Amino acid sequence: MYKIGEFSRITNMTIKTLRYYDKEGILVPAKREEGSAYRFYDSNNYETAILIKKLRDFQFSISEIKDVLTLCHNEADLHYILKEKKEQIQREIAVREKLVQKIMDSVDHKNKEMDVTMRYEITIKDIPEIKVASIRYKDRYENCGSYIGKLYKALKGNVGGECFNLYHDSEYAEIADIETCVPVKKDVNNPKISCRKVPKIKAISTIHKGSYENSSHAYKALLDYAKQNNLETTTPTREVYIKGPGMIFKGNPHKYITEIIIPIVETEGEN
Numbered sequence: 001m002y003k004i005g006e007f008s009r010i011t012n013m014t015i016k017t018l019r020y021y022d023k024e025g026i027l028v029p030a031k032r033e034e035g036s037a038y039r040f041y042d043s044n045n046y047e048t049a050i051l052i053k054k055l056r057d058f059q060f061s062i063s064e065i066k067d068v069l070t071l072c073h074n075e076a077d078l079h080y081i082l083k084e085k086k087e088q089i090q091r092e093i094a095v096r097e098k099l100v101q102k103i104m105d106s107v108d109h110k111n112k113e114m115d116v117t118m119r120y121e122i123t124i125k126d127i128p129e130i131k132v133a134s135i136r137y138k139d140r141y142e143n144c145g146s147y148i149g150k151l152y153k154a155l156k157g158n159v160g161g162e163c164f165n166l167y168h169d170s171e172y173a174e175i176a177d178i179e180t181c182v183p184v185k186k187d188v189n190n191p192k193i194s195c196r197k198v199p200k201i202k203a204i205s206t207i208h209k210g211s212y213e214n215s216s217h218a219y220k221a222l223l224d225y226a227k228q229n230n231l232e233t234t235t236p237t238r239e240v241y242i243k244g245p246g247m248i249f250k251g252n253p254h255k256y257i258t259e260i261i262i263p264i265v266e267t268e269g270e271n
Contacts, residue, residue, distance in 0.1 A: 001031065007041040011049040026065050027052060051078075058085060105211075120206045120221035127261065129200045130161070132181040133188045136168075139175060141212075145245065147180040154193055160185040166198070166236040179236070201263045203238075204231065208260055211253035215239070218260045232265040 008015050021027035022039065027048055029039035041049075048069070055065050064085075072078045133155055135147050148163055161183030168177040181198065188195040204225060208218035219237075226233050238261040245251055 001040040004039045024062050122206050122225040125205050127201050130198050133184045134179050134181040134194045136179040151182050158184050162240050164240040168236045170235050202266050203261045203263045205261045208258045222262050234263045237262050
């Protein structure tokens with residue numbers, strides 16, 4: 001048996017750490033002296049301590065170590081859990097790499113994007129009624145692509161114009177009320193798809209060039225224009241995807257072209 005001080009020396013763990021591991025139930029002393037509560041450790045504790053040190057070096061959390069000690073009965077069990085941990089770390093690395101790339105893209109294109117925001121050309125236009133096939137749903141903005149794919153797959157050759165989304169919310173929403181529309185040449189007979197006419201509107205419009213993540217610059221330019229000219233905006237806003245990702249390859253997001261349209265309320269006397 002080893003006293004706690006001796007066990008601390010042979011495991012290179014501080015007494016404070018040993019007490020903490022005891023409290024967490026991952027390294028419980030083999031014996032406690034009655035009355036004094038002195039801790040005594042044995043060779044089995046030593047093997048457990050070495051394993052815990054290894055797992056901590058691999059950045060296992062205390063809760064994960066508890067699972068390891070409960071589930072591992074032999075080397076094969078430990079090997080399987082280490083493999084799982086490796087895969088978890090690889091997934092985290094992939095997420096971090098995407099974040100790094102996102103930051104690099106933001107830095108690389110900051111000046112260009114700032115320049116673009118200064119050059120949004122706003123027009124007031126009449127948009128005619130248009131027959132569309134549509135799917136209306138509530139989902140995250142980034143999931144729109146799957147609905148666009150479903151529409152194109154169902155319509156095949158019956159496409160009469162550029163795909164667009166109608167956003168029925170008046171504000172940003174985590175789960176948004178979205179209607180994905182594709183202009184069609186003839187009516188669609190499909191129970192999962194709505195076929196309707198989107199009414200004509202008067203609207204303010206601009207062209208956004210670049211990734212969808214930066215389209216807020218265009219929305220700001222449109223709303224600033226509306227305020228400066230005493231125009232009342234309404235919903236649904238519309239994004240027409242003039243050039244965007246393909247069904248398989250995303251292409252270069254910085255070359256996407258999107259027309260952003262915000263309807264305005266016509267005053268009496270306007271036609």
